[in-house]
Amino acid sequence: MARPIVYGPAGSTHVWSARLALAEKGVAHELVDIGFGAHGEEPHLSRHPFAKVPAFEHDGFALYETQAILRYIDEGFPVAPLQPTDLHQFSRMNQIMGIVDAYASPSIGAGIVFNRMLAPRLGLPVDEAAVAAALPQARLCIAEIARLMGDQTYLAGERVSLADLMAIPLFYYFSRLPEGEAPLAEHPNIQPWMRRIEERQSFQVTKPPGV
Numbered sequence: 001m002a003r004p005i006v007y008g009p010a011g012s013t014h015v016w017s018a019r020l021a022l023a024e025k026g027v028a029h030e031l032v033d034i035g036f037g038a039h040g041e042e043p044h045l046s047r048h049p050f051a052k053v054p055a056f057e058h059d060g061f062a063l064y065e066t067q068a069i070l071r072y073i074d075e076g077f078p079v080a081p082l083q084p085t086d087l088h089q090f091s092r093m094n095q096i097m098g099i100v101d102a103y104a105s106p107s108i109g110a111g112i113v114f115n116r117m118l119a120p121r122l123g124l125p126v127d128e129a130a131v132a133a134a135l136p137q138a139r140l141c142i143a144e145i146a147r148l149m150g151d152q153t154y155l156a157g158e159r160v161s162l163a164d165l166m167a168i169p170l171f172y173y174f175s176r177l178p179e180g181e182a183p184l185a186e187h188p189n190i191q192p193w194m195r196r197i198e199e200r201q202s203f204q205v206t207k208p209p210g211v
Contacts, residue, residue, distance in 0.1 A: 007044065009035070011118075016169040020165040052064070083161060084159070100145075100166045112134050139183045143186070154196070168197045
């Protein structure tokens with residue numbers, strides 16, 4: 001059986017999530033880097049017509065959209081399951097994954113992390129207005145995920161799940177920015193959860209270089 005292939009830059013939060021899932025499963029994979037700008041050109045558009053990352057391939061089966069990729073990885077490699085069997089925990093996992101995709105990625109990722117971390121590296125101007133506009137939504141995302149987690153060990157229960165792997169790249173980058181310090185510190189369950197994830201081998205072996 002061929003190794004799965006993940007297409008996209010190692011530093012992308014969504015790419016990192018897919019690689020975290022593979023590492024949790026103990027599945028070796030190939031990472032094909034897609035440079036900034038190249039995601040909007042061929043051959044990547046043939047893999048992802050919406051010009052996003054990651055794209056994914058395994059045994060000739062091509063897939064895009066991070067949540068679909070994560071579920072494929074969990075279903076396709078049955079060791080170390082990453083989806084709860086309890087209905088409430090399963091639903092909470094899916095809810096948090098949806099929050100990350102719909103609200104946290106646009107605010108924390110596109111609004112703040114892009115401007116504070118990626119734009120300077122690419123020589124692009126920092127849009128301070130976009131950072132300021134994104135911060136209220138970012139704070140709401142942190143607060144709501146913290147509320148839904150409650151006193152559990154992980155976001156959707158007592159075992160790591162796909163929700164944790166979707167959220168941790170954004171939270172990790174956010175924690176390294178001035179804007180992230182106060183929102184993360186306001187919720188006493190968030191930083192201990194982050195430390196638990198960061199100590200996992202999957203996090204250590206997939207952590208992008210230079211972050």
